[in-house]
Amino acid sequence: MEWLDHLSLGLSVALSLQNLGYCFLGCLLGTLIGVLPGIGPVPTIAMLLPITYVLPPEAGLIMLAGIYYGAQYGGSTTAILVALPGETSSVVSVLDGYQMARAGRAGAALAIAALGSFFAGCVATVLLAAFAPPLAQVAFKFGPAEYFSLMVLGLLAAVVMASGSLVKAVAMTILGLALGMIGTDVNSGMPRFDLGFLKLQDGLDFAVVAMGIFGLAEIMANLEQRERRVQVTDKVGPLYPSRREFRESWPASVRGTFLGSILGILPGGGAVLSSFASYTLEKKMARDPGRFGRGHPAGLAGPESANNAAAQTSFIPLLTLGIPGNAVTALMLGAMIIHDVQPGPRVMSAHPDVFWGLVVSMWVGNLMLVVLNLPLIGVWVRLLKLPYRVLFPAILVFCSIGVYSLDNSLFDVWMLAFFGAAGYLWTRLGCESAPLLLGLVLGQMMEENFRRALLLSRGDFTTFLTRPVSLSLLIVAAGLLLLIAVPVIRRKRDEAFVEE
Amino acid sequence: MRLKIRNRPDFWAGVLFVCAGLAFGLGAQAYPIGRAGHMGAGYFPALLGLCLALLGLLLGWQACRAAAAPASIRRPDWRVAGIVLGSVCLFAIALPALGILPSVFVLVFVGSMAGHDFDWRVASLVGLGMMAFVWLVFIQGLGLVFPAGLLG
Numbered sequence: 001m002e003w004l005d006h007l008s009l010g011l012s013v014a015l016s017l018q019n020l021g022y023c024f025l026g027c028l029l030g031t032l033i034g035v036l037p038g039i040g041p042v043p044t045i046a047m048l049l050p051i052t053y054v055l056p057p058e059a060g061l062i063m064l065a066g067i068y069y070g071a072q073y074g075g076s077t078t079a080i081l082v083a084l085p086g087e088t089s090s091v092v093s094v095l096d097g098y099q100m101a102r103a104g105r106a107g108a109a110l111a112i113a114a115l116g117s118f119f120a121g122c123v124a125t126v127l128l129a130a131f132a133p134p135l136a137q138v139a140f141k142f143g144p145a146e147y148f149s150l151m152v153l154g155l156l157a158a159v160v161m162a163s164g165s166l167v168k169a170v171a172m173t174i175l176g177l178a179l180g181m182i183g184t185d186v187n188s189g190m191p192r193f194d195l196g197f198l199k200l201q202d203g204l205d206f207a208v209v210a211m212g213i214f215g216l217a218e219i220m221a222n223l224e225q226r227e228r229r230v231q232v233t234d235k236v237g238p239l240y241p242s243r244r245e246f247r248e249s250w251p252a253s254v255r256g257t258f259l260g261s262i263l264g265i266l267p268g269g270g271a272v273l274s275s276f277a278s279y280t281l282e283k284k285m286a287r288d289p290g291r292f293g294r295g296h297p298a299g300l301a302g303p304e305s306a307n308n309a310a311a312q313t314s315f316i317p318l319l320t321l322g323i324p325g326n327a328v329t330a331l332m333l334g335a336m337i338i339h340d341v342q343p344g345p346r347v348m349s350a351h352p353d354v355f356w357g358l359v360v361s362m363w364v365g366n367l368m369l370v371v372l373n374l375p376l377i378g379v380w381v382r383l384l385k386l387p388y389r390v391l392f393p394a395i396l397v398f399c400s401i402g403v404y405s406l407d408n409s410l411f412d413v414w415m416l417a418f419f420g421a422a423g424y425l426w427t428r429l430g431c432e433s434a435p436l437l438l439g440l441v442l443g444q445m446m447e448e449n450f451r452r453a454l455l456l457s458r459g460d461f462t463t464f465l466t467r468p469v470s471l472s473l474l475i476v477a478a479g480l481l482l483l484i485a486v487p488v489i490r491r492k493r494d495e496a497f498v499e500e
Numbered sequence: 501m502r503l504k505i506r507n508r509p510d511f512w513a514g515v516l517f518v519c520a521g522l523a524f525g526l527g528a529q530a531y532p533i534g535r536a537g538h539m540g541a542g543y544f545p546a547l548l549g550l551c552l553a554l555l556g557l558l559l560g561w562q563a564c565r566a567a568a569a570p571a572s573i574r575r576p577d578w579r580v581a582g583i584v585l586g587s588v589c590l591f592a593i594a595l596p597a598l599g600i601l602p603s604v605f606v607l608v609f610v611g612s613m614a615g616h617d618f619d620w621r622v623a624s625l626v627g628l629g630m631m632a633f634v635w636l637v638f639i640q641g642l643g644l645v646f647p648a649g650l651l652g
Contacts, residue, residue, distance in 0.1 A: 051642060165510065167562070171517045171555040178524045178548040185531075185541040192541055193527055216584060223580045223614050389615040390626050393608040396584070397630050400591045400607060401600075405644045413592040417585045424581055428573055429513040447544040459537025 003129055006356050010129075013357030014364050019062050022055065023361045026063035027368050030070020035078050035380045039395055040088075041071040043215035045331045047395075047402040049207045049338070057339035058354045062361040064335055068328050069121065069311045069362065073369045076113045076304055077380050081106060084384075089272045089307040092279045096292060096299030103295050107237040108245055110377060112297055113304040114370050116253040120305035121366030123257045124264070124312035128319075128359050132348065135320040139345035144452035145463050149473040151446050154323045156477045157266060159435055160484050168431045176436035179204055180443015187451065199411040206334045206440050208403050208412050212419025213433040214327070215399045219392050220424050239374060241297070249301035252282050256305035264310030265317060266325065278306035312362055319347055319355060323442070327434040330441040504564060507571045511563035517556030525549025580614045587611035600639070600646035601631045 013019060033044045045064050052060030075090035080097035093113065100109035142150065159169040182193045183203025194200040241249065256278040263274040282302040283292045292299045315332070317323050322344030324330040336343045341351050348355045373380075403416045423433055457463035464470050505511045524545050534540030562568060587610040594603040605627040612623035638644045 054642065165559075167555055167559050168510070168513055171513070171552060171559065174548055174552045174555065175517065175520055178520065178545060178552060181524070181545040181548065187539075188532070188541045190531060190541045192531060192545065193524070216588065219614075220577070220581050220584050223584070223616070224577045387617075389612060389617055389619075389622060392615070393611045393623070393626050394630060396587060396607055396611045397604055397634065400588055401604075401634065401638060401644075404595070404646075405638070408645070410592050410595060413588065413595070417588040417592070420588065421581070421585055424576070426513070426516070428509070428576055429516065430509040431513050450544060451539045454536045455538065457537070459535055461536065 007129060007360065009352060010356030010360030013058055013353050014360040019059055019357065019361060022059045022063040023066050023365050024368055026066020027070040027365050027372060030067040031074035031373060034071035034074020035383055036391060041068050042327045042331065043211055043218065045328060046207045046210035046215065047398045049335055050402050050405045052335060053338065057341050058357045060339060061335060061354065061358050064332060065358060065362060066365045069308060069365060070369060072308050072311050073114065073117055073373055077110065077373065077377065078384060080109045080113060081381060082384060089275050092275045092303040093300055096296050099295035100300065104237050107239040108241040109300055111239045111374065112241050112245065112249045112301050114373050116249065116301040116305040117308040118366050118370045119253050120257040120260060120309035121312060122363060124261050124309040125359060125363040127261050127313060128316055132316055132320050135316065136345035136348050139321050144449040144456065145467050145470045147449040148446065148453050149464055149470040150321065151323060151442055153473045153477040155438060156480055158325060158438055160480050164430060164432055166484055169435045172431050173435040173439040176439020177443040177446060180440045186448065199409060204440065205406055205412065206437065207406060208415050209419050209440060210331060210437055211399045211403055212416045213423030215395060216420030217423030217427060219395060221427065222388065245297045249297040252298035252302035253305040255281060256302035257309045260306030260309030261313045264313030274310040275303035275307040278302040318343065320345055324438060327437050330438050333441055506568040507563040508573050509571055511560050514556045514560030514563060517559065518553050521549045521553030521556055525553060583614035584611060596647050599648050601635060604631050604634050
């Protein structure tokens with residue numbers, strides 16, 4: 001049993017005292033920012049990237065991953081208690097979770113969410129361990145043409161799943177790819193688009209861009225809205241779900257887990273989409289759909305399990321193909337590159353300790369989160385009362401210092417302000433930031449594979465269409481585009497995102 | 501035929517993409533383009549610039565069609581944006597001159613003014629708290645090095 005060896009290697013890495021500590025720290029931070037509205041996992045991971053420079057790669061990645069899935073737990077806590085989703089992925093949990101809390105079942109709702117998430121985390125970890133190696137084997141057979149087509153598919157799928165205008169999202173992706181061209185050309189050693197700045201010859205740092213377009217731009221967007229007074233439910237009630245609540249929620253958890261696991265693997269899917277999909281599924285399957293929105297446990301258990309499963313399986317394409325599916329995994333890809341772990345199918349063989357350590361740490365982290373979250377609910381509730389006027393200056397400090405310490409360069413601080421302004425501007429124009437970040441991270445890789453594919457084919461563009469794997473990837477990509485262009489489906493998609 | 505912009509966000513996003521596309525596309529002309537089988541440094545960026553400009557045109561055209569849904573741009577809050585971005589720029593100026601801890605205070609204090617419930621006492625307290633945090637975690641804990649500044 002080869003995978004048993006892998007899991008034991010993973011256990012030995014993940015259970016080392018140091019990594020347990022960083023996993024704990026990541027989960028704690030993740031829960032914290034999940035609870036706090038107005039700051040999400042993307043800017044947090046970007047802010048903490050510079051700090052992980054001093055850590056060994058596995059410790060750094062374990063901590064950053066912990067932030068991501070920790071945020072899923074934290075976000076649901078606030079969704080249930082105060083109808084204020086800390087993260088977009090827990091928006092659906094408000095519907096039935098908050099109603100349960102109002103009926104005096106807050107404790108049970110929190111327990112259902114936590115246990116459902118934990119179950120999903122366990123299953124997703126096993127899936128990750130089982131599916132990553134064969135997928136990496138497939139990826140080994142990929143040439144540059146296949147890789148290029150895979151990236152086209154990945155970027156397009158991410159765009160199709162995103163809300164809003166398709167054309168704008170594609171354009172933002174290409175803008176990101178173009179921004180990725182800034183810096184020294186790997187092949188000729190020629191600096192490109194450096195505008196005379198020596199610093200730009202190293203390329204744009206994606207952490208700076210991410211902090212600008214997610215961190216600063218979000219602060220500005222939040223400050224425009226008046227601060228909402230938070231009504232905190234003080235009575236949490238017993239933590240144990242009743243027999244009936246348990247019976248109604250576990251099948252939903254199981255379905256949510258599998259739905260989330262599948263959607264998480266798809267690029268662009270991730271946690272948000274899967275929680276919505278799971279809610280819809282539960283409502284369709286229920287015998288009494290009228291109870292949904294009025295505190296049905298299944299309406300909470302399904303989406304909570306789904307978003308956690310998806311948060312974890314979204315690491316599969318990152319770890320096996322080196323293709324990130326959403327903004328968080330894009331940042332993780334950057335973190336791996338910083339630590340000299342080249343993302344892609346070779347991670348598993350070249351850095352088995354990092355790979356399996358990360359996988360097992362996700363399971364350990366999920367266990368920690370259950371243990372951490374249920375008893376500490378009182379603390380999280382109190383944190384909710386932290387006013388934004390205390391929180392946002394702190395975020396400003398973390399962003400500015402984080403950016404500066406990346407390279408001890410003031411230029412990066414100016415770039416932070418620049419991308420903050422740019423991010424603010426384009427969200428005003430209805431353009432999303434996440435596709436740009438994906439493009440920025442993939443830009444150089446995409447150019448390199450495009451170049452090599454055409455070098456091998458001596459400039460024959462049909463190489464992308466004559467190689468069967470590449471062709472099928474492109475057909476799927478074209479199919480996605482067609483699908484979205486069909487008016488009926490397009491309307492459905494718009495409807496699905498309206499609820500968001 | 502007079503051009504009527506019906507969807508303003510889409511139209512101006514289109515303008516933005518056309519400008520960015522032209523900047524990258526024309527900028528790439530400064531580098532060797534090469535040919536498909538043997539690409540130079542300018543080939544891929546030029547291609548991206550072209551795609552971007554075309555998508556921008558498409559977007560702009562769609563925004564002017566009769567079928568386009570009319571939409572206007574929500575007015576930016578210049579005060580909030582100016583103060584938030586200004587405080588970060590101020591930090592970049594203050595850091596080499598004043599050193600890290602005073603700069604953190606300046607960043608927090610000035611940044612706080614962007615909030616609609618600004619109170620100089622709260623802002624000062626948060627500023628002092630962040631100074632302590634930065635000193636403890638970033639300087640003592642993580643050993644990051646910052647410019648000493650004129651005040652040491």
